[in-house]
Every structure is written in C-alpha cells, then in structure tokens.
Amino acid sequence: MSEKNVSHTKWMKRAIFLASLGKNTTSPNPMVGAVILDKNGSLISEGFHLKAGMPHAEAMAFNNLKKDAKDGTMYVNLEPCCHQGRTPPCVDKVISSGIKKIYISNKDPDKRVSGKGIKLLEEAGIKVHLGLCKKESLELNKAFIYRNITNKAFGVLKWAMSIDGRIGLKNGKSKWITNEDSRSLVHNFRAEFDAIIIGGNTLRKDNPLLTSRGSKTPEPLRVVFTKTLDLPTKSNLWDCNEAKTLIIYDSRTANESFLKRIPKCVEVEKISSDNPELISKLLAKRGFNKVLWECGPKLATSAVKAGCINEIISFIAPKILGGENSMNPFGDFEFREMNETIKLSGSKIRFIGNDIFVKSSLKNFCYDY
Template identity: 45%
Template sequence: MRAVADPDQRWIPWMRRALALAALADGHTSPNPLVGAVVLDSSGVLVGEGFHARAGQPHAEVGALAQAGAAARGGTIIVTLEPCCHHGRTPPCADAVIKAGIARVVVALTDPDPRVAGGGLQRLRDAGVEVISGVLEAEAAHQNLAFVYRVRTGRPWGVLKWAMSLDGRTALSNGASQWISGPSARSWVHRLRAQCDAVIVGGGTVRADDPLLTSRGLRSPEPLRVVLSRSLDLPDQAQLWDQSVAPTLVVHGLDAPAGARSRLDAVGVQRQELQACEPEALMAVLAQRGCNRVLWECGPGLAAAAIQQGCVQDIAAVIAPKLLGGEPARTPLGTLGFQAMNEVLELQGLQQQRLADDLLLQATLSPLSDPC
C-alpha cells in the first residue's frame, strides 16, 4: 500500500461507502470480485451508487453511472477496483466512465486480472480523465483477498476448518463426533460456507458423517459440494447425492471402478476424472470453474495433503470446552513429515472470537507456503 497523499484524504469516506456497497454482494460474485462505486456530481454531491451483484450482471460503475445520469458529467466516480478495459460478459467499464463525461476516477485497488492490470486506468488517463489510485488499497485488497489470490496463482484461496475439543480431538476413538461444538459454532460454519464457492470433503467423511455441507440457505445458489475420492468407495445413499438443495461434484482417479462411476451417473451427480487425484489438481479444476474461495471440511489425511500441496491458506479451528482424551482418538491433521521443531508450520495473525461456549481461532499459513 502506498501512502495516500494529503489531497487524496478527502476521498476516504466515499471509498468506505463504496467498499460497504461492494460487501452487499459478499459470496455472490464469483468468479468476479466484489466491487462498489459511488458517483459525485461536479459540485461533490452524491448522485449515484452501485455494486456488482452477481457474475453476468452489470458492473458496479455501470449501475452507479446509470443512477447518476447526466449529473455524472464533470463529476467523480469512486470505485473500489480499477474499471475494466476488456470485453467480458459486459462491455468495458472504462469506456462507460469516459462516455458519461466523468472528470475524475478514484480507485482503491488495481485489478490483478492480467486482462486489466492497470490498462483500465491507462485508458482513462489517455482520455484526459484525472486518476487517483491507492485510496484504502489495503482494505480493498482484503475485501477481495480470495479473488486476488485466484487471479495471481490460478488456485482458489483455501480455508481449512475443523472443530475440536480443548485436548485437540476431532472425534472419539470410535469415530463419534456429533456434536463437539455448540449451535452457535455450527451456525458460524454455515456463514463460512456461504462465503465459499465450494466445500470439499473426502470419501471417509461421506462414509462416516453423511454430511449435508450447505449454508442452510444463507447463500443462493449453495456452494458446490465436492467429494475427492480416489477409488469411489462411496455409499449408495448419501445426503450429497440429493442435488435438490445444492450441486455435488465427485472427483476421482483413473482407477475408479466402472460400477461406482455409473452409480453416480445414475443419480445425476457431476463426476470428474483426474489423472492425479490430489488436492493440487482439484484446485486447478475449481479455479477453472470460477471458485475464488474453497472450504476444506475433510478428515486428517486429506487435510494434511491439502496443506502439503499448498492448497490451504487459512485455518479456522473451533475449540469446544470439552475433553475427549484417548490415544487413538482422531486429531485434526495427519502426518506432515516434520522431524524437528524448526520445521513446523508457523501461522500468522492468530485471532480469537467467542461463539457462545466455544472459541473460534483463525490464522493464516506463513507466506513461505503462500505463493500469493
């Protein structure tokens, strides 16, 4: 983030408003970013507001300019992300800004999309529009963290979530785990799913827990439910096979038996074969499907593999005030192969939040394992 020059300070309150507008569509714009915009007339009076509501629908600038109408001429548009300069599903916003007669564009974040990447601002400058960028840049980058990460790396931002007792157990030795955390924490997980484009489990979780994996209607459409199952050793009956509430994708390896494939096809579940049925390859598939943020809700083996393959950026651990005990009881992560304490993964930015009786801890994996 560059320091904002003093004369730019006056745009900060308007940029906050634009960021708040952008946030209204949280969880609904993937693969696109969240974007908000406000338009002031030439005397500085608010004449238009807009935000990007959903991929395929108008961009934030277009809505705000339409609301402003002729009052935009000679005015200022404050927008959280650089206006685009390419034809996607909608025409370039930079052209719409120029056409509306806007005199000044104030931007928070340059679009990391290589099809834009400063090109939108350049087109505006070339047309004689004053451009101020970097206003609340860090806030805007944080708001679109997952989008920026996916555009830069070609992979979705991965969140690994688990619930455990105070002694670090995710289940009893016989597998019993319902419920370790309380109703507030489970509601929080529904809200977390609503911010993600896909929720991933392994075959073991389907067999053991028969989960539903939805946001319970907080997001529409529901996130894609993904099962990573090398050999398709999956039950015939499972809540995930009923796609009336949410779509389900099963990803498997080359050696998955034909019978298991056709059983899934018969119930209409989406199915995809991967040469290497691993978290890394799944991430490429999900990025191509437009997923910015994905949630890992899997068992310890798959979670450890996802971490080792760089597919986990954030950890969210719910800690319940309970003791489960037991040497064979299940713990959050399988082996990461460490032999010395100086090899272990360090997390950044640990934050805690109460969820009734439970505690939510969130932290980010160190930049060393984060190619962003």
Template identity: 40%
Template sequence: MQRCLSLARNALGRTAPNPLVGSVVVLDGKIIGEGFHPGAGQPHAEVFALIAAGNLAVGATLYVNLEPCNHYGRTPPCSEAVVASQVSKVVVGMVDPDPRVAGGGIARLRSAGIEVVVGVEEADCRQLNEAFIHRILYQQPFGILKYAMTLDGKIATSNGHSAWITGEIARNEVHKLRAACDAVIVGGNTVRLDNPKLTSRLADAANPLRVVMSRSLNLPANAHLWENMEVAPTLILTEVGVNRDFQQLLLAKGVKVVELNPLTPTEAMKYLYSLGLMSVLWECGGTLAAKAIACGAVQKVLAFIAPKIIGGNQAFSPVGELDLTNMTQALTLERYHWRSVGADYLMEGYLPIKQIAKVDPPIVN
C-alpha cells in the first residue's frame, strides 16, 4: 500500500478534480504490475497496473489506495476491469467518499467472488487525498494557508521587505507545496511589494494556477505574474467594472480576468471549485489571510518559523484582524506537528472543521 501511495504522488498537482491513486499487482510476494492515475480523462491506476501485469494477474492480489470506481465518468468503471482481470483479492486503502462510489465498487468486486480487504494504511491514504475528500464533502476546494515568519511573528519589516525570512531548504519545501496544489492565491499588496513568480521552480513539476485578488486593480503593468502564461497561467479576480483599461492590458498579455460580485474569499473559492480545482494555497499577506480564515476558506495552516527577530510595532504579521478579544476565543489548531526544515521549523496543523464564518468581508486591496 505504501508503494501505491508513492506511485500516486507522481501525479501531484495534475489530477484535479480526480484523486491521487496508485496501484500494484502482486503475485507470490512480487510486484508484477504497477501504475498511477496521471490525470482526469486518463485511465485509472488499476487499469495501468493490470495492463502491466498482463495474464499474470489471474489469481494475483491487486492493491489500490482508493476504492475502485464503479460508475461511468470520463472513463469506464475500473471495477469492471478488475473483475475481468480475474485477480483473486483486492486490498483497498480507503472507501471513496464520492457518493457515486462510496462502497459500490467494493460491493461489485465482492459480488464477483473477489476477496476484498478494506482499510489498510487508511490514515496515510486519507492524508494523501485530503483535498479530494474535502472537495467531495464540502463542495469547495481545500484551503491551505502558508506563511513564513520570524521568531517574533513578523512576515516583513516595517517597510515591507521580506526576502528572505527562511533559508533555502524551507523555500524548496514551498516549491514542492506549490507543485502539489492546483492554485495559489495572493492579494494586490503581495504583487506590489514582492513581485512574486509563484511557480514551483522544480524540473518537470506542475505549476499551480496563479490567482490575484484585487479590488482596485492598482497593480504594476510589468509583474512576473503576467509572464510565462504557457507554463503558469494567471487569473485575476476583481469586482465588476473595475479599471477596465488595465483589464484590457492584462487580457492582451494572456491573463484571464474574472469579475466577482462581491469579491470575497468565499466567492473566489466557489469560482475555483467550478473550475474543478481541489487544493488552493493561500500565500497572501495578513489582511487577506484573516479574511480567508474568517470565512472558512482555510482548513490547514503551514507556518515556517525562522530563528530571527526583527521587532517593530509597524512590522507586518501573518494574520490580520479576526476581531477576537479574549484568549479563550483563539483558534486552536488540531492534529498539529512540528519538524525542522534546515535552520527553520515548520508547524503544520488544521483549523477546527466547525470554524464557520459569521461574515465574509470584502477584499480591500
């Protein structure tokens, strides 16, 4: 099953809205076929593994980290391919949360006389596909807030300078994270102050859709985000009728512009869901980060912490105003853990799933 997960990771950032799936076929203790799902519209992992195994699959055991589907979508149901292969046993990491499957694939295999074992390495299987699971259950992309800060909680100096807070090893982790996500979101201030590229910088890795949320469209005409549209497209989300001249300039550069009414993290996530995206990385400043948290657009937090102190009452913080006045109101992360990343530390955890927004404040930049 761990080999299935390893294979599935080959398609990180490429499968939305489909899950990450790997599969192996084992006979007499040896892997005789393996494969992974490379992307929507292409064959599923089980099909690749069974093709690789050929006639040797008869009487063998098939492992797959997610329940085989039993419905027609862009491809035929792979449960039928598994039945036709005449494997004698199937080991499933987790049940598919998609109501079109949700146990139906397992039932089909068992009805054909195939032994099915479910729940092997299930925690790791669920971790790998947490974005897919969230999208299915809540009909919105899985939101990840990432930021890098100093030991005293600053993401930039008082004049906005922020390069570099963390070391190269931590920055490489961010590039891997971008490659695994379908979109990365920033606000207008980040574009103006940092002029980021928001690409993965990794050979043969996927680049996320680069998204800028800006109410004013008061953005530089020559920014890195308006470059390399063929390998890393950019989407601008703004309000209706804002700065049409600048919109035309962006359109001429190949940047897509979409007007939302109102322009809020909630509406942004609804739009990205409609595009079929699963995971969205918020790499924004504190103001937009607070709005995304407040409206439930963030489920996971990755905080890189550098052993540096810069001080300053006006220095920028990673999360802006949440209108919490007592420590008892603080949002306490769950399932968190720490690990060292070079000279820095990474704290990774989840916001309480019941953290529901009371309001969805508009974007101000």
C-alpha cells in the first residue's frame, strides 16, 4: 500500500471510529462519522451523528470547521443523505463548502438516498471515491443495512445454558445457570438493541424485567409475543415506568378480553398468524434496526426456521443439569441427516470467569447492494 493510500485509510478509520461513538443511540439512523482536511491535507474538522433528530456527522463537521474547507477533502463512512428528513440534506452542505474530493465507504441502502447522493456530488464536480474501508464500515452498520434491504430487523438470539446443553430444569426453574458477571454483561449487552423479544411462556415462568439496568436511556422496547393472550395480569413488564412494553398477538387465536385488564400504557399490535417473520417486519417498520430474542425453545425454533435470526449468543456455565426432560434451547427441527443441520460461522469465544461466551453468525447476508 502506498504512503498516500495509507493516509486515506488512516482518515477513513478515524471517521469510522467517530461513527462508533454513536453506538446504541442513533437508531433508526446509521452510525456515521466525518473528517475534513484542508487543501494541504491538514485536519480542520470532524464530527459524528450522536442521536436521531440531531445533526448528522457531516453537519457537525461543518459546524466545527477551524478554517475554510474549499478545495479540501472529506472522509465519511456512509453516503451523505440527499433527502429532507428531521435534518436538512447533507449533500447540499458538502457541495456548498467547496470540497474537492470525498471518500465514502458505503452507499446508503435507504432507497431515498442509495446512489442519489453520490450522483449529486459528482454532478457538482466533486471527485467521489467509493469503497475505502468498506468491510469495517459494513460491520459497523450491518443492522441498519439489513433492515433497509430486507425490511426485517437484524435478529440476535441469546440464551444461557449448562455445559450439558440445558437452559432449565424440567420444572422450568432456570435461575441462575450462569455467574453474576455473565448476567451483568447481558444487562449491558441489551443496550445495543432497539427491542427485546420474549414469548408468553417466558413471561409466565420468569416474570422478567428485560432492561439494561440503566445502561441505555430510553430502555429497549420490551416485546411479548403470544398466540393466546393467556398472560398474567400482574407482571414486571406492565410497569411502563421501567421501560415501554408492546404485546404482539396472533389475531386468530387470542382471547382479546385480556387486554382490558392491563395498564393502557402497554402497546398492543395484532398480526395475522404466529409466523415470527411478521414480528420482525413489524419492528423494522417501526425503525428498529436490531432486536434481541431472549425467548424460550418454541419461539426460538420458530424464529430460526422463519429466518429471523442472524447471530447467536450463548453463555455456557460449568454445571450439569441433566435429565431427558430438562429444557433445551430449541425444539425439534426434525433433521434426518447431518447435512441438514444448521451451520454457524465466524465464532468468537471468550471466558467470563468460569463461564464461556460464544458468539456466532447464523445467517450470512450479502451486503453488496
């Protein structure tokens, strides 16, 4: 790599780092960072998108300018927007600044923008370089990209289990399989998500709180999916002071009279079947990029079969629960041959005390759009 290319890579990696400072707060928007150099190649400004509704990275960078950007260079990890949303189009600011060159990692997958922003820049005489640090930028915004291309939320399935693969005893008791550090990590981990999904069985058995314990404000939306609406009238999830809650139910089989017995602050949505893909699409339509499935084996199996799960996270504790009837992470996929089984890839493994943390990709997705 030439010295010149090393310099371009350095500044784009700086833009990607700045973008990452908006982690957990930009959804439904992407994480974006911007760096501006003057015509002599000296840094004169930078910025990042902090939160939806606040200035975009390019706007912040222009607001922070130390000197004139005319004939300068910009580095930004995602194509500047060209539509009027909650903030003005960034393309207009880039063009009016007199910048001569712009390096962009990825096109914006949003159909209102995709390629249109680049075209406007080129028509204004700005030299556009596309694809620098493409892989790193894709990884940063994979959930945003996935939602815009598939109209489904990027799904992560999480469970904790014993070393013999059990998530609970046959009587349903599961507190606590993993150690305190693992449980604390889960609370922090939830802050990465826009929503957390469980099924009716998990609500009835565990009465979970499903919050990040203050790691994120506002907390992720708590989602309960039920086919019957056979749910308890008293639950931690009905306390909307902790976090917002949404009940999604199958309109064909549910007893809707239950809805009169819970607080009005709990949101309700009905869907036409028990297909988890409808949940994923409903949440994507709300602008949710990334959702965490913390459900039991029945819903987990259905979610995997429906293509709603992209990554899997498992906490494995050095305990033996035993018992043929103890709870497993999944139900029966009815595989008959080993070549039918589900293959995971890109596994990352680390220890949390004596527990083992494993993160793997379940569904490979082509981000070349």
